[in-house]
Amino acid sequence: MSDDVTAVDIPDLRGWAQTWDWMSAHLTTEQAVLKTTLENVEMTVWSSAVTEVDNAAGELLRSGIYATFVANAAEAADGGAYTVDHIGFAAGIFGEGGALSVSDERVYSEAINDHDRVLGGGGFGAPPPRATGSRPDAPAWTANPAPAASTPAERVFEVDTADAVLRPSVPNEGRSLDDAIVQDRPSFVGPVSDTPTVGLPTIDQGRPFGEDGIAGPVLPDAD
Amino acid sequence: MSIMADFLTLHQAYLRLNAQADGYDEIAQKLDGFHDRARLTQRGPFLGPLGESQGRAFGALRSASALVRSAASECQRRSEIVLEFSADEKRWDLTYGDFPSEAAPPRPVWPYGWSNT
Numbered sequence: 001m002s003d004d005v006t007a008v009d010i011p012d013l014r015g016w017a018q019t020w021d022w023m024s025a026h027l028t029t030e031q032a033v034l035k036t037t038l039e040n041v042e043m044t045v046w047s048s049a050v051t052e053v054d055n056a057a058g059e060l061l062r063s064g065i066y067a068t069f070v071a072n073a074a075e076a077a078d079g080g081a082y083t084v085d086h087i088g089f090a091a092g093i094f095g096e097g098g099a100l101s102v103s104d105e106r107v108y109s110e111a112i113n114d115h116d117r118v119l120g121g122g123g124f125g126a127p128p129p130r131a132t133g134s135r136p137d138a139p140a141w142t143a144n145p146a147p148a149a150s151t152p153a154e155r156v157f158e159v160d161t162a163d164a165v166l167r168p169s170v171p172n173e174g175r176s177l178d179d180a181i182v183q184d185r186p187s188f189v190g191p192v193s194d195t196p197t198v199g200l201p202t203i204d205q206g207r208p209f210g211e212d213g214i215a216g217p218v219l220p221d222a223d
Numbered sequence: 224m225s226i227m228a229d230f231l232t233l234h235q236a237y238l239r240l241n242a243q244a245d246g247y248d249e250i251a252q253k254l255d256g257f258h259d260r261a262r263l264t265q266r267g268p269f270l271g272p273l274g275e276s277q278g279r280a281f282g283a284l285r286s287a288s289a290l291v292r293s294a295a296s297e298c299q300r301r302s303e304i305v306l307e308f309s310a311d312e313k314r315w316d317l318t319y320g321d322f323p324s325e326a327a328p329p330r331p332v333w334p335y336g337w338s339n340t
Binding site for chain 2: 009
């Protein structure tokens with residue numbers, strides 16, 4: 001492939017931009033730590049190191065902006081067939097950029113990491129990113145008229161007290177414990193000859209404990 | 224603040240600064256040779272400005288790393304000086320602490336322009 005042909009791998013560009021943006025943010029944090037450390041040991045004579053870290057952080061953000069700009073431009077080109085001119089246009093706009101304000105940096109950083117970007121705007125530069133980044137606006141209600149919001153009074157949960165069960169019933173409530181047990185315990189009522197034990201096989205209760213050392217019941221054979 | 228506290232401050236700064244310099248070098252190493260790698264998947268006029276931007280970031284990181292390592296070395300040097308001075312003071316106290324002032328040599332005096340208090 002010759003050098004006069006533009007070939008853009010957009011996922012690569014976006015991946016690089018996000019990596020550089022992360023590095024930039026990391027270095028910005030490091031810069032603050034470095035400044036404090038040097039001040040604590042009274043070595044501000046090395047504060048040029050802080051400036052260099054700031055330069056690196058700014059340059060990495062700039063690289064990320066540029067790469068995102070190119071990726072956006074390529075994606076926004078007609079039919080996805082990006083052209084050298086389009087890329088050149090993007091590069092030209094970027095080249096006019098100067099130092100970024102803190103708010104600009106935040107906007108660009110958000111745009112670099114915006115996975116929900118809206119294509120068609122060309123990315124950075126034309127048109128400029130919105131103040132909140134390149135995220136789409138929140139959906140707006142389009143019905144006419146929009147339903148009125150309910151009032152607090154309308155949202156009150158109404159209860160028909162005539163049918164409501166205010167509390168569960170409690171068994172034996174109001175009776176003494178003895179009465180409740182006697183009344184509720186299952187019991188056989190009928191002649192003795194009809195007790196449930198009639199017809200069941202007899203159980204040899206065994207010999208009294210102590211005789212021949214054998215104790216306990218002897219269970220009948222299964223048959 | 225005691226001298227020993229200053230030694231610890233300097234020693235911790237030495238460790239922290241070296242660690243930060245390592246981090247700058249690590250990032251710079253990732254950026255190094257970007258243009259050649261980029262040409263494996265990209266072509267076009269935008270690569271030039273992008274490569275220049277990466278080159279500037281690389282240079283700034285290398286410069287920052289070198290400066291921070293110098294600062295770290297100075298921290299180490301100063302921490303050793305503080306420790307030696309502290310030992311001289313203690314040695315003097317043990318040797319001449321009970322002597323009449325006119326019979327003892329002067330107590331060690333901090334000779335450096337940078338603070339140790």
